[in-house]
Amino acid sequence: MAVLxxxxxxxxxxxxxxxxxxxxxxxxxxxxxxxxxxYINEQSATVEDGKMVNYRVNVKITFEVN
Structure with a gap:
């Protein structure tokens, strides 16, 4: 059984x-x-002069524990 x-x-x-x-x-x-x-939980961006200049994500990363 794997533990995540x-x-x-x-x-x-x-x-x-x-x-x-x-x-x-x-x-x-x-x-x-x-x-x-x-898993991409949330996306956002910052805007300068009417253009998106910085893309941000909040992600959940799943990994197996040994």
């Missing part, structure tokens, strides 16, 4: 929400092993 744990991570990108999610997983994988899935 979920952590919540906030990340951002200047390009897209997809890249922000990839950044979250990449950063988490530096210290968390056995990542199994990512």
């Amino acid at each position: 744990k979920v952590i919540e991570v906030l990340a951002n990108s200047e390009k897209s929400w997809e890249e922000a999610a990839k950044n979250a997983v990449a950063q988490a994988s530096k210290s968390v092993k056995n990542i199994r899935s990512v």
